[in-house]
Amino acid sequence: MPRDESLDGFAACGLGGCPRSAGQARRFVRATLTSWALPSLVPDMTLVVSELVTNAVQHALSPSSAPPSSPSSSPPPEHPVWLGLFRYPGVVVCAVSDPSPEPPRPRDAGDAAGSGRGLALVGALSESWSWDRAPVRGKTVWATLSLPGDSA
Template sequence: MVGVSDGAETLASTPGFAEWSFPAEPGAVRTARTLVRDTLREWGMHALTDVTVLLVSELVTNSLRYASGPIGVRMYSRAGPFLLVEVSDPLPEPPRERVAAEDDEGGRGLQLVALASRRWGTRPGNTGKTVWFELALPG
């Protein structure tokens, strides 16, 4: 799958890099939030925890809603003066930003990503897509 390697256990222990793969099941969102929160705590990035957890939660939820295969999450803290986060799934179509009405219960996930991140985008792969975002490192 795009953005997810078979060696996630080994790569997850690389300093400044973490990677996980989740089945497309409802518990994936909670598990992703927990792992992202714990990893950022280990990396000493407390200031980025809340926003990163929120954005990962939104992107994993989108993947869960539209894709049926595994969902991958990667984080790089040594990608420059920012934290790079990627969420991958096997669905090749890129997500579409919607304009949600005031009373809509959904449709704001990509708007949140666009507003809260330094930059964001998508890239296709051989078997799916990756949605990524960057958050500026404090300091």
Template sequence: MSPDVFRPDKGGEPLEAERLCLLALAVSVPFVRRAVAKCLSAWGLDDLVLPCTQVVTELAANSVAAADAERTSKPHGRASGTFTVHLSRTPTRLFIEVGDASSEPPRPQTAAEQDENGRGLILIEALADCWGWYPGDPEGKVVYAAWNLPGVPTAARPTEARQ
């Protein structure tokens, strides 16, 4: 599914939710991966642990890279040193949202075979039922991924509408 089709806040009231605010450092990436895995297991969503942790790892790593780029471009200015992760479950969907201070929208890249980077959004698109992004409040952006929950009939899932 193409990005920017659906906003998580249009998916109904969450049954459960967790929010983390982390320093935009490389050591935060494995921490958030473990936290998401633990949360999903506690919610009884063990089948989604692997795809969700892979997606949140990619999104968190992108947030850390964006913060590093901002720190490099503004060595004497104030750069945001945090990112947020919001995990929520509605009756029909699971959402992961990662927000950071960069206002640059996510853009798919073409990676050569030997490139170490450039495949993240392709991975996210393959692992999630949908993904997208929206401007952060008051600045920056939020990138999200969503999964339809197993056992919910397709007709009962929320309709996706363009913004």
């Protein structure tokens, strides 16, 4: 079960890094935005977060992205992926952190492709998105959505 930490305008959720993580993230976003009285952001934010978490699980946690293990290496963390929601004046920011330093790579998906459109969706639904390397390990990919009307 993800761990939730909430303050006024901030909420975080640890995710296990499995295929079910995107569903857990969507439920967390829905509950958090509803508690912040922002239900109109739920559809777009749940899609953005779902895409970012899915990318983290599929690409950042894949066996090919893991560093070589050594006999003294520690076990994998309980929550290799973290989701944070931040409410600022005028915007809500979602941030997904994972252990891979590799940047997100937007792709040109063909008409018949079954995947490869996630970051294009994130770009279309958000005001902005980008990523930063984490100070110690991994990266954080973030996206901002504007608050509706005069809620700021």
